[in-house]
Amino acid sequence: MITTLARTTLRDRAPGLPVRLSLTSKTAPAGRLDGAWWPYSRDLTAELPPLVAALDEPWGRITRVTVNPGRWPVIPREVAVDGRSVHVGWFTEQDADKLILLSYTVGRWDLLVIPPVTDPAAAVRLMAAATIRGSVLKAGVLMADEAVIGRSMRDSQNREDAWEDEGGACMSPYGRPIGLRAMTDPVPENPQG
Numbered sequence: 001m002i003t004t005l006a007r008t009t010l011r012d013r014a015p016g017l018p019v020r021l022s023l024t025s026k027t028a029p030a031g032r033l034d035g036a037w038w039p040y041s042r043d044l045t046a047e048l049p050p051l052v053a054a055l056d057e058p059w060g061r062i063t064r065v066t067v068n069p070g071r072w073p074v075i076p077r078e079v080a081v082d083g084r085s086v087h088v089g090w091f092t093e094q095d096a097d098k099l100i101l102l103s104y105t106v107g108r109w110d111l112l113v114i115p116p117v118t119d120p121a122a123a124v125r126l127m128a129a130a131t132i133r134g135s136v137l138k139a140g141v142l143m144a145d146e147a148v149i150g151r152s153m154r155d156s157q158n159r160e161d162a163w164e165d166e167g168g169a170c171m172s173p174y175g176r177p178i179g180l181r182a183m184t185d186p187v188p189e190n191p192q193g
Contacts, residue, residue: 036130060106097139
């Protein structure tokens with residue numbers, strides 16, 4: 001029995017979404033990151049065609065893509081891009097946070113894959129970090145570092161919120177934290193006078 005499931009992805013609902021991509025200015029040595037890609041979903045059939053089409057002009061014709069199956073629920077054997085097929089392969093040995101694009105004539109490019117549910121501020125940091133020329137950081141290391149940074153930022157915000165909730169920021173009648181006085185605040189009168 002064959003069952004066909006109709007799946008609607010974010011791209012189906014809004015096909016004009018731009019490809020969220022950042023690239024290094026020059027090609028890095030094999031195995032190093034050439035940039036970062038922030039897909040809208042974990043649906044390779046929907047996400048790969050716009051990515052490959054966006055890279056055709058600056059990088060040449062992409063013929064094959066490889067991923068780690070740990071991050072993608074379904075891996076198609078091929079995807080259609082502008083009337084041609086791009087083969088998709090998977091390797092468990094490949095860094096789970098990396099996508100590799102191959103071309104017979106031009107070479108190989110490695111992109112950090114930023115999870116679709118990533119907070120926009122974190123995604124911006126990751127995209128910038130992945131495009132630093134000469135960086136030796138690998139995709140998994142960047143993702144682990146960002147997890148630590150994000151956790152530290154959340155912990156700091158939680159501590160600040162708790163401090164505020166416990167009365168940590170006492171305000172003057174002029175709406176400023178006590179201890180900070182603007183030049184325009186009236187000088188308190190001396191009660192002993």
